[in-house]
Amino acid sequence: MEKPDAQSFSYSLSLDKNGFIPLYYQIQQALIEKIQAGELAVGDCLPSEFELARSYQVSRMTARQALHNLKSRGYALSQKGRGTYVTRPKLEKNIMHLRGFTEDMKRRGMMPSSRLLAQTVLLAKGVLTEQLRVEEGSAVLQLRRLRIADGTPMALEESHIPLKHYPGLERTDFSSESLYKVLRDKYGVRAAWADEVLEASPATREESELLSIPKNAIMLSISRVIMTTAEIPIEVACSRYCGHRYRASIRVPTTTIE
Numbered sequence: 175m176e177k178p179d180a181q182s183f184s185y186s187l188s189l190d191k192n193g194f195i196p197l198y199y200q201i202q203q204a205l206i207e208k209i210q211a212g213e214l215a216v217g218d219c220l221p222s223e224f225e226l227a228r229s230y231q232v233s234r235m236t237a238r239q240a241l242h243n244l245k246s247r248g249y250a251l252s253q254k255g256r257g258t259y260v261t262r263p264k265l266e267k268n269i270m271h272l273r274g275f276t277e278d279m280k281r282r283g284m285m286p287s288s289r290l291l292a293q294t295v296l297l298a299k300g301v302l303t304e305q306l307r308v309e310e311g312s313a314v315l316q317l318r319r320l321r322i323a324d325g326t327p328m329a330l331e332e333s334h335i336p337l338k339h340y341p342g343l344e345r346t347d348f349s350s351e352s353l354y355k356v357l358r359d360k361y362g363v364r365a366a367w368a369d370e371v372l373e374a375s376p377a378t379r380e381e382s383e384l385l386s387i388p389k390n391a392i393m394l395s396i397s398r399v400i401m402t403t404a405e406i407p408i409e410v411a412c413s414r415y416c417g418h419r420y421r422a423s424i425r426v427p428t429t430t431i432e
């Protein structure tokens with residue numbers, strides 16, 4: 175089937191201008207339906223604010239709101255010189271689950287892979303010794319990986335793992351192996367809990383190049399220390415996800431309502 179481009183596409187859907195549903199919402203939903211039906215594919219250009227306003231006979235502010243909502247829901251991204259184009263809807267990461275990237279992607283039916291940027295043995299110092307609860311100078315494996323799903327770069331991850339508890343781990347080929355699978359299968363380690371900090375910050379130049387996103391695009395950063403049931407730190411990590419590809423979710427357990 176031939177795919178229409180933004181210019182030739184017919185945006186002639188008639189809006190219900192007298193009903194209760196806001197016009198921007200009707201436009202936004204019409205565009206989402208076209209994306210979900212495959213009429214607009216990932217990478218396709220969306221009509222500009224001006225084009226939308228003209229086709230639907232609405233104000234530019236209404237058109238802007240529709241495009242803004244598509245972007246914040248992860249269906250589109252704007253880039254200088256390229257306009258607004260369709261992206262994959264955001265993946266929702268349940269931060270209550272201590273799943274590794276490989277397992278998480280497989281459960282979503284996606285094919286995980288990694289590009290290994292660094293795999294080095296460091297000698298622990300400073301704050302790392304406190305986080306990993308090891309002595310100064312203790313050997314620590316440092317991993318930097320670009321995490322990819324179905325060929326799309328999703329995140330940049332840096333992990334530090336104390337080799338004192340996992341001797342020989344540094345000889346694993348982490349361009350193809352899952353860290354959590356190796357720790358579980360070879361060392362019998364299971365994660366019990368983690369302390370996590372979530373933060374938003376702009377992408378650095380290196381990140382924007384590696385993740386193919388605009389410079390300064392918003393990143394969702396999750397830093398964590400993950401522990402065993404015996405309270406031994408397994409990993410100190412920082413995962414930097416593309417903000418337009420990920421969002422975090424959590425189920426808040428019952429507590430006293432105050």
Ligand code: 16G
Pocket residue numbers: 272273274275276277331333351352353354355396398409411412413
């Ligand atoms: C997740 C972890 C990361 C860990 C990786 C292991 C978060 C925020 N980060 O991405 O710390 O290193 O999984 O993945 O959950 P792997 O088992 O595929 O190597």
